[in-house]
Amino acid sequence: MTKKRSIEEINEKILSGKAVVLTSEQVSAMGRESSPAEVMNRVDVVTTATFGPMCSSGMFINFGHTTPPIRMERITLNNVPAYAGIAAVDAYLGATETALPHDQYGGAHVIEELIAGRDVLLQATAKGTDCYPRTEVKTLINKNTVNEMIMFNPRNAYQNYNVAVNSTQKIKYTYMGTLLPAFGNATFSTSGELSPLLNDPEMRTIGIGTRIFFGGTTGYVAWHGTQFNTGKPLNKHGVPVGNSATLALIGNAKQMSNRFIRAAYFEKYGVSIFVGVGIPIPVIDEDMARRVMIRNSQIETNILDYGSPGHDNLGRVDYRSLFSGEISLNGKKIRTAPLSSLKVAREIAEILREEIKGGRFLLTEPVELFQKTTGLNDLEIRL
Amino acid sequence: MKSRRFVLTFPPEASGEPITYNFIKKYDIMVNIVRADVSPGKIGHLVMEMTATGKVLKDGMEYIRQQNVACEPIDKKITYRSDLCIHCGACSAVCFPGALTMKRQTAELTFEPEKCVVCELCLTACPLKLFSIDLG
Numbered sequence: 001m002t003k004k005r006s007i008e009e010i011n012e013k014i015l016s017g018k019a020v021v022l023t024s025e026q027v028s029a030m031g032r033e034s035s036p037a038e039v040m041n042r043v044d045v046v047t048t049a050t051f052g053p054m055c056s057s058g059m060f061i062n063f064g065h066t067t068p069p070i071r072m073e074r075i076t077l078n079n080v081p082a083y084a085g086i087a088a089v090d091a092y093l094g095a096t097e098t099a100l101p102h103d104q105y106g107g108a109h110v111i112e113e114l115i116a117g118r119d120v121l122l123q124a125t126a127k128g129t130d131c132y133p134r135t136e137v138k139t140l141i142n143k144n145t146v147n148e149m150i151m152f153n154p155r156n157a158y159q160n161y162n163v164a165v166n167s168t169q170k171i172k173y174t175y176m177g178t179l180l181p182a183f184g185n186a187t188f189s190t191s192g193e194l195s196p197l198l199n200d201p202e203m204r205t206i207g208i209g210t211r212i213f214f215g216g217t218t219g220y221v222a223w224h225g226t227q228f229n230t231g232k233p234l235n236k237h238g239v240p241v242g243n244s245a246t247l248a249l250i251g252n253a254k255q256m257s258n259r260f261i262r263a264a265y266f267e268k269y270g271v272s273i274f275v276g277v278g279i280p281i282p283v284i285d286e287d288m289a290r291r292v293m294i295r296n297s298q299i300e301t302n303i304l305d306y307g308s309p310g311h312d313n314l315g316r317v318d319y320r321s322l323f324s325g326e327i328s329l330n331g332k333k334i335r336t337a338p339l340s341s342l343k344v345a346r347e348i349a350e351i352l353r354e355e356i357k358g359g360r361f362l363l364t365e366p367v368e369l370f371q372k373t374t375g376l377n378d379l380e381i382r383l
Numbered sequence: 384m385k386s387r388r389f390v391l392t393f394p395p396e397a398s399g400e401p402i403t404y405n406f407i408k409k410y411d412i413m414v415n416i417v418r419a420d421v422s423p424g425k426i427g428h429l430v431m432e433m434t435a436t437g438k439v440l441k442d443g444m445e446y447i448r449q450q451n452v453a454c455e456p457i458d459k460k461i462t463y464r465s466d467l468c469i470h471c472g473a474c475s476a477v478c479f480p481g482a483l484t485m486k487r488q489t490a491e492l493t494f495e496p497e498k499c500v501v502c503e504l505c506l507t508a509c510p511l512k513l514f515s516i517d518l519g
Contacts, residue, residue, distance in 0.1 A: 051469070051471075052471075053471075053510065104512075173507075177473045177476050177477075177508060177510075178473075178476060178477045178504065178507065178508040179476075180476075180477060180479070184479065185476045185477065185479075187473070187476050262469055262511065263511075264510035264511060265510055265511075265512065266510055267507040267508065272510070274469060274471070274510075323487070324487070325484070325485065325487070335476075335479075337472045337473065337475045337476030337485065338471065338472035338485065339471055339472060339473050339476075340471060340472075341469045341470050341471045341472070341490070342470075342490035343469075343470040343489065343490040343491055344469055344470065346490065
């Protein structure tokens with residue numbers, strides 16, 4: 001019978017300072033000379049991380065009540081609209097929200113200011129009711145004056161993502177960065193072998209309730225992310241090719257740091273936010289050992305043409321080539337560039353490794369594992 | 384022989400002296416014009432790479448200044464807030480002359496102003512807006 005290791009056992013080792021914790025880059029390097037059985041014997045936990053632009057992010061805020069109180073119906077923060085249709089003084093500030101379509105300042109920037117502890121201008125209006133008579137509020141708030149700042153990101157940590165190129169004769173400004181004409185460049189956005197869901201592709205250890213590093217503090221996996229798709233084809237190393245699984249994440253934004261949460265503006269596209277996520281993966285058996293040993297050369301994704309209306313699939317490429325700075329497509333050499341910061345992802349994986357080694361971060365058993373899906377629904381225009 | 388890139392700023396009332404020609408003929412400086420934006424009655428800019436020995440380059444600079452044309456090394460004109468950089472790599476995607484590249488080992492962005500052609504694509508490609516170019 002093959003050896004197994006429980007989360008409880010791993011946590012005992014962590015608390016007694018005996019756990020062997022490596023980053024997934026370290027374990028990928030180790031995997032060149034070791035078998036899965038050896039890695040299973042020698043390593044207890046592998047830390048993974050990513051720091052990329054993740055649009056589907058935002059924050060719930062509870063402002064506290066004024067005297068007399070107001071039931072806020074329209075809210076702006078530094079003039080950026082926040083969703084007020086929740087309760088009297090609750091709001092959700094989406095990272096990509098802006099006051100005007102071409103604003104370069106948006107929800108992500110307000111989130112950054114709040115995390116930094118700076119004052120933000122709150123303006124709210126209401127019709128006024130018998131129980132909430134006030135109709136207007138204009139004041140300054142910051143992270144110490146509000147009750148809660150809960151970051152809740154419906155879709156983060158994409159398991160793999162496509163490469164973007166542009167076949168047209170014009171520059172394309174996209175969420176995948178500025179794409180030069182005539183295949184002038186190719187951009188990609190994952191941390192490859194360091195990326196969380198690429199190290200546990202079947203999500204055997206990551207599920208609802210998993211404790212993670214989130215924006216500089218401890219957070220949790222709340223649910224599967226939106227557009228969660230486990231129906232993508234797998235390559236021969238068991239890794240899905242192209243965009244597949246995602247995670248919904250939750251954490252206390254009051255404790256986050258702008259080293260790991262950064263506002264961004266993509267030219268002629270809009271505002272987004274860089275989110276730092278680190279996930280520990282327990283090496284529970286030989287299969288998990290084999291998974292965390294995955295190397296960039298074994299992870300593949302699709303090259304999509306953002307110049308064509310349907311984003312035509314032009315072929316497949318592996319991450320070793322993408323990180324090398326150049327790929328080959330139909331005989332043409334194309335310069336590649338990342339959009340997700342490998343440097344900061346490495347920093348996160350290292351912090352998480354130190355936290356676990358120091359006994360300050362314990363691993364969790366998922367409360368529930370994710371259901372498999374068969375694909376995504378398209379939005380049909382029915383009228 | 385040294386190659387360096389400079390930004391020449393011409394005042395609207397520039398003398399009309401054929402500076403580039405004199406560079407080549409009088410001083411034997413190898414000149415490569417990277418970018419030119421010169422119109423009558425306006426402040427003009429010429430970005431050029433000059434290759435010559437240190438002494439010749441110095442004499443050439445002196446000549447330019449006598450013509451009332453400002454000449455500054457290109458790195459003085461470009462600001463990159465490296466302290467705020469997250470090293471995502473988005474700018475390296477558009478930098479076709481290869482002045483902005485990602486180091487493979489450290490995954491850090493490196494900026495070599497000597498390779499810059501002042502195309503200004505990085506200004507908008509950086510999602511954190513950390514580049515600025517002031518041609519004066």
